[in-house]
Amino acid sequence: MSEDLSIRVRNELYKRKMNHAELAKLLGISGPYLSDILNGKRTGPKAQEHVKHIRKILKI
Known part of the structure; x- marks a missing residue:
């Protein structure tokens, strides 16, 4: 995830x-996994799907 999006x-x-x-909880994932996504430690296809859901939930 880009730093801009994380911010x-x-x-x-x-x-x-x-x-x-x-x-x-809304995404159905653990807190540490979400943190890894936001910090760019997880960048695979599954993480990218979660990024799409994050954008949709937060409308960004």
Whole structure:
């Protein structure tokens, strides 16, 4: 995930008063896995699908 998108995700979570755990629950993944995606440690096809869902949920 690009740094720009990671910052946008953090900003949207802040605006919505959500945390990573709540977003992870909506996505059906673990908190550490979400953190890995946001930090660019997971970049495979499955992670990219989760990025699409993150964008859709947060409307970014």
